[in-house]
Amino acid sequence: MLSLSLIAALILTSAAVALSLRNLIHSALVLIVTWLGVSAFYLWAGAEFVGFAQILLYVGAISMVVLFAVLLTRRSMDEARVQPSSLRRVIAAVLAGGALAGVLAGAVLSTRFLPGAGRPPEINVRQIGLQLMGPHAASLLLVGVLLTVALIGATVIASSFERDDVSSDPDPRARSRGRLPSNSGDSHV
């Protein structure tokens, strides 16, 4: 039970710190700690395969994708700092989150759960593979199709289709500044 409380403290504090930091790169790096805590919870609960899949997927892949997105969407070194949101919005969000947490915690605490098995269910990688290839084969194929479509779609969305007149302009910032007044229609003023 001590290890569970340590894992819980790690997950909750690192998540709260990560999402309240000003610097986007710092929050992406602190979120890696949160995901490591979640995988530690899976290992504690006896789901080793899921724990290592979580490490591979979140700590290895998604954090890198997030860091790439942060680095690709800023123009100078100090632009990873985001401006603070308005105070009203933060207060409303905290109230909404707190109310939801209160309702959920009340529902969890007031429910009588059936007593489960004391030992963790026996599962190994061989059984997971047999289950995936046997009863869940159709879902596995569907997930493969979904991942293919999603990744091809992500590539298409993120790749650039620049027009010829735009790409002939050497300075990208000058062209963004030069295009805006003509869009807003105040060029004759």
Added chain:
Amino acid sequence: MNPLQICLLISCGLFAIGLTAALARSNSILVLLGIELMLNAANLNFIAFWRFGPSPAPASGVIFVLFSLAIAAAEAAVGLALVIAVYRHQKNIRLKEASRLKG
């Protein structure tokens, strides 16, 4: 207190943190990260019920979490691609200014 209830309380706290971040922050990458945290909280619930609940099949929770992880990976890839596309059009990624659908 039941250990199942403790696990459910942890995931409920994680979900509330993710929701608060998704509502409060105006940067779209941080909103996406909040949504990822909410997905992680749902996965914690699956594993908690698989471990401590009266489960009929020994592999059901693990299989469910594996599919959910795949969906989360697809969601992260598409979401971050959308962030990059929005940045290319608007030159910033604040959600309030990304209010035009026409590119």
